[in-house]
Amino acid sequence: xxxxxxxxxxxxxxxxxxxxxxxxxxxxxxxxxxxxxxxxxxxxxxxxxxxxxxxxxxxxxxxxxxxxxxxxxxxxxxxxxxxxxxxxxxxxxxxxxxxxxxxxxxxxxxxxxxxxxxxxxxxxxxxxxxxxxxxxxxxxxxxxxxxxxxxxxxxxxxxxxxxxxxxxxxxxxxxxxxxxxxxxxxxxxxxxxxxxxxxxxxxxxxxxxxxxxxxxxxxxxxxxxxxxxxxxxxxxxxxxxxxxxxxxxxxxxxxxxxxxxxxxxxxxxxxxxxxxxxxxxxxxxxxxxxxxxxxxxxxxxxxxxxxxxxxxxxxxxxxxxxxxxxxxxxxxxxxxxxxxxxxxxxxxxxxxxxxxxxxxxxxxxxxxxxxxxxxxxxxxxxxxxxxxxxxxxxxxxxxxxxxxxxxxxxxxxxxxxxxxxxxxxxxxxxxxxxxxxxxxxxxxxxxxxxxxxxxxxxxxxxxxxxxxxxxxxxxxxxxxxxxxxxxxxxxxxxxxxxxxxxxxxxxxxxxxxxxxxxxxxxxxxxxxxxxxxxxxxxxxxxxxxxxxxxxxxxxxxxxxxxxxxxxxxxxxxxxxxxxxxxxxxxxxxxxxxxxxxxxxxxxxxxxxxxxxxxxxxxxxxxxxxxxxxxxxxxxxxxxxxxxxxxxxxxxxxxxxxxxxxxxxxxxxxxxxxxxxxxxxxxxxxxxxxxxxxxxxxxxxxxxxxxxxxxxxxxxxxxxxxx
Amino acid sequence: xxxxxxxxxxxxxxxxxxxxxxxxxxxxxxxxxxxxxxxxxxxxxxxxxxxxxxxxxxxxxxxxxxxxxxxxxxxxxxxxxxxxxxxxxxxxxxxxxxxxxxxxxxxxxxxxxxxxxxxxxxxxxxxxxx
Numbered sequence: 081x082x083x084x085x086x087x088x089x090x091x092x093x094x095x096x097x098x099x100x101x102x103x104x105x106x107x108x109x110x111x112x113x114x115x116x117x118x119x120x121x122x123x124x125x126x127x128x129x130x131x132x133x134x135x136x137x138x139x140x141x142x143x144x145x146x147x148x149x150x151x152x153x154x155x156x157x158x159x160x161x162x163x164x165x166x167x168x169x170x171x172x173x174x175x176x177x178x179x180x181x182x183x184x185x186x187x188x189x190x191x192x193x194x195x196x197x198x199x200x201x202x203x204x205x206x207x208x209x210x211x212x213x214x215x216x217x218x219x220x221x222x223x224x225x226x227x228x229x230x231x232x233x234x235x236x237x238x239x240x241x242x243x244x245x246x247x248x249x250x251x252x253x254x255x256x257x258x259x260x261x262x263x264x265x266x267x268x269x270x271x272x273x274x275x276x277x278x279x280x281x282x283x284x285x286x287x288x289x290x291x292x293x294x295x296x297x298x299x300x301x302x303x304x305x306x307x308x309x310x311x312x313x314x315x316x317x318x319x320x321x322x323x324x325x326x327x328x329x330x331x332x333x334x335x336x337x338x339x340x341x342x343x344x345x346x347x348x349x350x351x352x353x354x355x356x357x358x359x360x361x362x363x364x365x366x367x368x369x370x371x372x373x374x375x376x377x378x379x380x381x382x383x384x385x386x387x388x389x390x391x392x393x394x395x396x397x398x399x400x401x402x403x404x405x406x407x408x409x410x411x412x413x414x415x416x417x418x419x420x421x422x423x424x425x426x427x428x429x430x431x432x433x434x435x436x437x438x439x440x441x442x443x444x445x446x447x448x449x450x451x452x453x454x455x456x457x458x459x460x461x462x463x464x465x466x467x468x469x470x471x472x473x474x475x476x477x478x479x480x481x482x483x484x485x486x487x488x489x490x491x492x493x494x495x496x497x498x499x500x501x502x503x504x505x506x507x508x509x510x511x512x513x514x515x516x517x518x519x520x521x522x523x524x525x526x527x528x529x530x531x532x533x534x535x536x537x538x539x540x541x542x543x544x545x546x547x548x549x550x551x552x553x554x555x556x557x558x559x560x561x562x563x564x565x566x567x568x569x570x571x572x573x574x575x576x577x578x579x580x581x582x583x584x585x586x587x588x589x590x591x592x593x594x595x596x597x598x599x600x601x602x603x604x605x606x607x608x609x610x611x612x613x614x615x616x617x618x619x620x621x622x623x624x625x626x627x628x629x630x631x632x633x634x635x636x637x638x639x640x641x642x643x644x645x646x647x648x649x650x651x652x653x654x655x656x657x658x659x660x661x662x663x664x665x666x667x668x669x670x671x672x673x674x675x676x677x678x679x680x681x682x683x684x685x686x687x688x689x690x691x692x693x694x695x696x697x698x699x700x701x702x703x704x705x706x707x708x709x710x711x712x713x714x715x716x717x718x719x720x721x722x723x724x725x726x727x728x729x730x731x732x733x734x735x736x737x738x739x740x741x742x743x744x745x746x747x748x749x750x751x752x753x754x755x756x757x758x759x760x761x762x763x764x765x766x767x768x769x770x771x772x773x774x775x776x777x778x779x780x781x782x783x784x785x786x787x788x789x790x791x792x793x794x795x796x797x798x799x800x801x802x
Numbered sequence: 803x804x805x806x807x808x809x810x811x812x813x814x815x816x817x818x819x820x821x822x823x824x825x826x827x828x829x830x831x832x833x834x835x836x837x838x839x840x841x842x843x844x845x846x847x848x849x850x851x852x853x854x855x856x857x858x859x860x861x862x863x864x865x866x867x868x869x870x871x872x873x874x875x876x877x878x879x880x881x882x883x884x885x886x887x888x889x890x891x892x893x894x895x896x897x898x899x900x901x902x903x904x905x906x907x908x909x910x911x912x913x914x915x916x917x918x919x920x921x922x923x924x925x926x927x928x929x930x931x932x
Contacts, residue, residue, distance in 0.1 A: 586912050590820055594827075598823065598826070598915055
């Protein structure tokens with residue numbers, strides 16, 4: 081069944097003549113040890129082997145009550161064959177016969193077909209052996225106490241008989257003390273128990289010799305390391321492999337030394353699956369059996385699996401832990417970055433965590449003034465009373481508690497109205513874990529609300545003002561519109577009035593001039609020179625009045641936008657002699673020289689000929705009026721670059737101071753407005769000229785200084801404006 | 803009508819001084835003259851006398867000069883008589899409205915008797931040539 085080897089001999093067998101000294105040695109031993117039958121038996125067999133040359137021998141002791149033979153000692157037989165070491169005593173067994181024999185009996189095994197466990201006679205191997213009954217010295221009922229089986233037992237019968245007698249007496253002596261049977265039973269029970277225990281151990285346990293050969297194995301180990309011939313090929317292979325692996329592991333262990341655990345991978349012969357074992361080997365020194373190695377194999381397949389699982393879980397846990405730490409760090413960052421104070425309190429009311437703004441309120445630096453400490457204590461008290469309700473469970477889970485508390489600034493002792501918002505953090509099983517409180521500074525909100533209110537007031541006021549201003553503006557606009565309408569009506573009425581007036585003026589003037597003319601023509605007969613001169617004065621003043629009336633009419637027409645423009649093509653050069661002819665009587669009366677300076681380059685213009693002439697007549701008549709000596713030049717010029725033609729009237733008259741240059745173009749104005757002024761005229765002439773020039777797309781400019789004469793220039797474009 | 807006397811001029815004007823002044827000067831210059839003070843009289847005289855030329859003041863009481871001229875120009879008997887409009891209205895559009903009414907010429911008052919006679923002679927010459 082298992083690899084076996086003969087138990088190692090403790091004593092070298094020496095065959096020598098048995099003498100008294102040798103016998104004394106055994107007896108001496110017998111005297112020294114008196115309590116263990118097994119030891120006496122063993123010593124006896126060793127003695128026989130040494131001095132008589134018995135190579136194999138067994139001592140069996142009879143348990144008559146139980147009808148059993150119990151092995152007490154063996155020599156030169158396989159150690160494993162001590163199992164079973166108890167045999168039932170069958171009457172047909174040759175050993176039973178030998179027990180009742182008076183002397184040594186030669187037994188031939190094989191002749192008896194005994195019970196399944198066989199007989200002890202097999203212990204000595206095949207072939208015959210000698211059975212020597214062991215009897216007490218008291219010569220009892222003839223039944224021996226035991227048997228000594230020997231092989232070979234040829235010769236030296238005297239020594240054998242001597243040993244049997246000595247041993248028998250000793251056994252009888254021990255039995256007489258009543259200890260033999262008890263001892264045997266005890267031994268039997270212990271052995272049986274030991275094997276039961278060993279077999280009960282689920283871990284394979286093996287005892288091997290130093291070479292790795294198996295000596296003892298428990299049931300669990302046998303499953304791994306033993307296979308009978310009848311078993312399957314696969315199973316045997318597996319067993320073979322396991323033996324090799326185990327031997328290798330043991331030799332490694334022997335080389336590397338130490339008794340530490342090592343792992344061994346084996347094959348499960350019945351399942352074919354891998355099994356991982358932890359091998360605990362330790363060397364045992366047995367005084368009889370020599371050095372052996374006890375190995376305990378612990379199946380750690382599941383353990384390894386569990387370990388791996390644990391490792392995996394641990395890794396996962398570390399990842400989760402890292403994630404949690406990151407999350408916590410982030411949370412801390414968030415909490416610290418919140419400007420509002422945040423406080424986390426545990427269920428006992430202790431502060432677990434607070435961010436920097438909260439620390440400003442609830443802590444004070446070392447060396448801070450006493451007031452800071454007092455303020456912080458006051459804040460603590462306020463805060464504690466606020467969250468006490470939550471801690472005492474007055475609010476349900478998930479409920480938020482709000483309140484306003486006044487906290488003191490530790491440094492300035494200023495009261496901050498703070499809105500506190502607190503909520504419970506519940507654990508998985510619904511227990512209170514912490515209370516989180518956020519304090520919101522109300523000052524800013526209050527200040528903002530106040531500012532907003534102010535802003536709103538200001539805005540409302542502004543809006544009211546804007547509305548008032550808008551209404552005022554609308555009123556003013558309406559007023560202006562009405563005024564504009566009234567002005568327009570007034571202007572129209574004025575124009576109409578002036579038109580009518582001029583008609584009304586002209587009708588009588590027509591008669592005055594007409595009759596004066598008729599008298600001068602001699603319709604009423606010849607006139608005296610004085611009458612004629614006087615009539616000429618009437619005629620002259622009448623014509624002057626007509627001029628004034630016409631000028632007023634012109635201004636009226638221009639202002640009313642009713643001055644028609646009649647375009648034609650003409651050369652400005654042609655205008656000059658016509659103007660001079662018209663004013664010839666005046667020129668004649670003044671002693672002045674009027675010199676025309678025409679331009680051969682002046683092109684034909686397209687403009688209102690009558691109005692251009694009217695302007696030049698006006699300019700020349702002014703020049704004649706304000707010049708007392710010297711001359712007047714009328715100059716036509718052409719500016720091809722600007723496409724303009726100009727007529728200038730230059731005189732050597734009194735001149736006009738630069739500060740009056742604009743004034744003289746205004747309506748009804750002369751330089752001298754006083755009632756006692758020296759020069760007559762309506763003062764409308766230049767105003768009309770400037771308006772007419774503008775209506776033609778041109779302009780009138782003046783170059784003059786006091787006492788240096790004046791040059792008025794009319795400039796008109798070649799084409800009228802669009 | 804005797805031809806040894808000058809052409810007959812009908813002077814229409816409500817303002818007596820002006821009417822008589824022009825009439826006297828025309829007679830002085832050799833014309834025969836008839837007078838009317840308003841539009842109705844002017845039509846009556848024109849149909850009766852069939853003058854050689856009519857001097858028509860436009861602003862008249864009752865039927866004004868424009869209307870009188872239109873009627874004269876729409877009547878066979880008087881259609882060919884030249885009408886010279888006389889007006890003190892120098893405002894723009896006076897001459898246009900006179901032409902539109904059928905006036906053949908336009909003279910702005912104040913107008914010296916000499917100038918008026920020159921215009922009358924010019925108009926009569928034009929008609930004669932036609």
